[in-house]
Amino acid sequence: MTFDGTWKIERNDNYDKFMEKMGVNMVKRKLAAHDNLKIFIQQTGDKFHVKESSNFRNLEIDFTLGVTFDYSLADGTEVSGSWTMEGDTLKGTFLRKDNGNQLTTTRIIQGDELIQSYSYEGVDAKRIFKKA
Numbered sequence: 265m266t267f268d269g270t271w272k273i274e275r276n277d278n279y280d281k282f283m284e285k286m287g288v289n290m291v292k293r294k295l296a297a298h299d300n301l302k303i304f305i306q307q308t309g310d311k312f313h314v315k316e317s318s319n320f321r322n323l324e325i326d327f328t329l330g331v332t333f334d335y336s337l338a339d340g341t342e343v344s345g346s347w348t349m350e351g352d353t354l355k356g357t358f359l360r361k362d363n364g365n366q367l368t369t370t371r372i373i374q375g376d377e378l379i380q381s382y383s384y385e386g387v388d389a390k391r392i393f394k395k396a
């Protein structure tokens with residue numbers, strides 16, 4: 265389906281400021297800016313299988329649209345939330361387990377790019393991927 269395939273990080277927009285707002289320290293932010301993130305996405309109906317690989321870790325996760333699941337960010341921050349599909353946009357709403365703050369994220373396809381947007385406490389960022 266639309267999001268299916270392997271997506272390799274191409275560039276970031278305001279990601280450092282976003283991570284800073286998330287409380288990620290400078291050393292980790294510098295490493296995360298060049299994490300070589302690759303995301304493999306396979307959608308079957310309302311179910312998604314996602315494989316994530318980066319300089320930090322490799323993991324696989326399954327989720328169903330509208331169903332809450334737990335997820336650990338690469339810096340160890342634990343969140344809980346779900347993805348929904350609105351039109352052609354995947355919308356994620358997650359709550360941090362440590363402070364209850366909300367992190368929202370979207371995925372859209374624009375041309376040959378997958379654009380993942382993030383928003384946390386008023387700071388927005390984007391990570392832009394191209395097909396690997």
Ligand SMILES: CCCCCCCCCCCCCC(=O)O
Binds near residue numbers: 338356
């Ligand atoms: C400090 C780093 C912030 C990165 C924010 C990532 C937000 C991801 C939200 C949940 C992703 C669930 C799994 C997935 O679909 O890939």
